[in-house]
Amino acid sequence: MSEQRAALIEQTISTAEEAERARNLERIWAEPKGFIGWFKAVHHTTIGKRYMVTAFAFFLAGGLLAGAMRLQLAFPESHLMSPDLYNQIFTMHGSIMMFLFAVPMMFEALAVYFVPLMVGTRNIAFPRLNAFSYYLFLFGGLMLFAFFFVNSGPDRGWFAYVPLSGPDYGAGKRADIWAQLITFTEVSALAVAVEVIVTVFKLRAPGMSLNRIPIFVWGQVVVAFMVIFAMPGVVVSSTMLLLDRTASTQFFNPAVGGDVLLFQHLFWWFGHPEVYIIFLPGTAIVSTIVATFSRRHVFGYMALVLSLIATGFVAFGLWVHHMFATGIPQMSEAFFTAASMMIAIPAGAQIFCWLATIVTGKPVLKTPMWWVLGFFFVFIIGGMTGIFVASVPVDLQVHDTYFVVAHFHYVLIGGAVFPLFGAFAYWFPKITGRMLSERIGMWSFWLFTIGFNITFFPMHILGLRGMPRRVYTYPADAGWTVLNQIQSCGYLLLFAGVSLFLWNVWTSLRRGEAAPPNPWQAGGLEWATDSPPRAYNFLNLPTVNGSEALWDALPDQPVISGLHEDVREIVTTRIHDAEPDGRDELPEPSIWPFIAAVVTTALFIGSIFRPIAVSIGAIPLAIALIGWFWPTREESERRRRRDIWQKS
């Protein structure tokens, strides 16, 4: 790549004419101002940032709850916490981390913010739906905390197995609150999945054919499809649970022919792909950072993309490995063992491709790269212990012990949180326009990595010494005390590492060095615009000539002209070769998504107490939706003219 080439599609304002266009675009695309304006915002960078901040706040809350658990488990037969409180806390920790942090952060936040930038368009498809999905996610999380603070937090585990969570054994409203939390988060995830798929398939920059889509975007598309296929499982199971509890159906009551295992099948049909929904964006981040910091195209682009897709498929064939102890037939055990081991093949392929990229490249050791190195060190241990739990006989020993707790924290923190911190370090300049401090960044990396291993590595040993999961205490003579105390000390280092990261963000936002558009000399389109991006993303919509748009740009790489810049017009392209096939207009800011989200929230929470709330709530929801989709005369007129133009 030469400096001159990239400059052509980088969005510099040099002429008076460009300055005029920039002013005009700013006026058209700017978010509304003021207090009410905050609730009308629809731009993907605005909503994406809100997703990030909110999901990270939930991450911190979930982390504090983990600290409470570590405090309780630091001493055997501890009476610090009642079992009731402990059960609420571990359920909250799991539910928050899975439903309010991991998926919203790894998928919704990152996809909403970066996918439109990376494919070179001006906003996400269905921007109002996007705003709606954010408010639902926020309200669902707030509802959970509100009930927790009045001692009604869910206490049946993040999996809420029946009959323990059913009407006979789960008194109060706690399990209903869990089920509705799922509803909130699944609606928001499904909405974003649709937006991401349409954005990637229809709004890519011309020239970004399927084999040139950045791997990060590929990862998010695969995840979006997985969300669409996995979520119905938990939609159905949590709805059936809610019906059993509030409307006296008997889906899960064995006394009258219901089936307790049905719940587990439905739940894990979602629950296992969920792991890959969290982990695939992590691998997509790793592919991106490894390429940028090894200063070369990622090795084996095709293999990486196919691995992502293969993982997406195979992920749906493993759910029963959470149920090996339930007494399923040996034949199906064998099938799910084979499938569980098979998923190591695409994971291995990705790891080998990254290694090849690093070994044949010229790695630059900045904090994002260090987080990726930490990812290798930690995640591969999690992958290896995954083979233990894929093997039926070994799983029968380690299932539901601390070994599994260690395993999935290595997989999820290693596979998602390490890349996520890498992603923060990498994209922070793009999002905020400020560089993070390298020095503090390295401190927080080492504290986090060491703290993580001290906290979670002993859990492997603890599990193999027979300590089960989800126990609020343990006998003093079991030989588990010292290991538990080591883990609790490790938590303090983790806490320090995350606190230092927050301090880094805080000081960098105020006094950080100003970020140039492309501080890492990276190849993705998101670096072809200002840091932070303008409300219209790109002054000139770019075209693409390779998988790393900026590195592969031709000396005279063209840009798109001829769009109406007095309305929110964008160019649409064909799915496979990304040739332009039309233009479309994206909707303007609106208060209605917020109102619809408020109404939906009332409906969901109301249905915890009275099923009739669904019927009653449908009326204001219909009104909100009418407001949402109410067309204006000029817009309809423009759309008609555009249709005529596109047909001719």
Add this chain to the structure above:
Amino acid sequence: MIFSFISPMFPGHQTPLSPVGPQARHIEHNLLLIFSITSIVYVIVIAVLAYGVVRNHAREGFVPHTLVEDPEIERKATWIVGAALGLTIILLLVMMVSSFYTSHSTAVLAQAQAIKIDVYGHQWWWEVEYPINEQPYRMVRTANEIHVPVGAVVTIHATSRDVIHSFWAPNIHGKKDLLPGYENDLTIQVDQPGTWRGQCAEFCGLQHAHMAFDIVAQSREDFDRWYEQQLSPAPEPASSQAIHGREVFLTHACVMCHTIRGTTAGATVGPDLTHLASRSMIAAGTLKNTRGNLAGWISNAQSIKPGVRMPPNPMPSSDLNDLLAYLETLR
């Protein structure tokens, strides 16, 4: 075995790595095989990563220009990556076949002559029944303590009376869920005399942490002696204290939930207490079966195991003492 250094790190009566039965031993071998393969692969992968980073990393700050990929090196790298992937697949196949083999080995014990034991999960204790030879009059019912003869094949026939539990005695075998509406079998064999601890492994509510049991493996003669003793009804109390203790038992809430065969107490909500004094633990492995612990448990079980179904039983200390004296006769 090269692994002999690992297992001593996991001593104890509740660990899969000190196996005392053929199944746990097979599983241990499988586990150690997977452990060795994955450890070696892990070390190699990290070594390659470290090599790549240490050898190549840019020493003079940021490299502004991207590298032009050399087709020769790319081709070589493709071969190496392909070979590594092929090796991965072979190793996965090895581990898969070893898992199938282990599954098969743990399932081939001769079940025909097996001693059958019914285990029912309750919140939060284990009900144990011995329907030996299906002779109803020879049936023994006890709780939280499973006696088996050393070397005998035993089939645990398990289900739940309420929520899902999981039966897990790691020195002997992997776990098996107890599901309401389903019946699961777990065939085991214990080769070493002793007491092996097990614990509920599926989250089952407030006192999931205090739902343990013991498997007591003893010689055939000791087992038969124990069995005969369990068959007998409770002995008539001899001392006046114990006689009054029985009165206390039969006139307080105890009788609402517990059975003592040989008396009018016949409820089946809580554990059968006919031979309570013969058991080494009370409250599902929570407390040692001592007079003091029993007194605390009867007076206020909620302070020991909050949420347990057993209510507090306030009574004058003379009554409590007599009750304890009676319970101590239930050998």
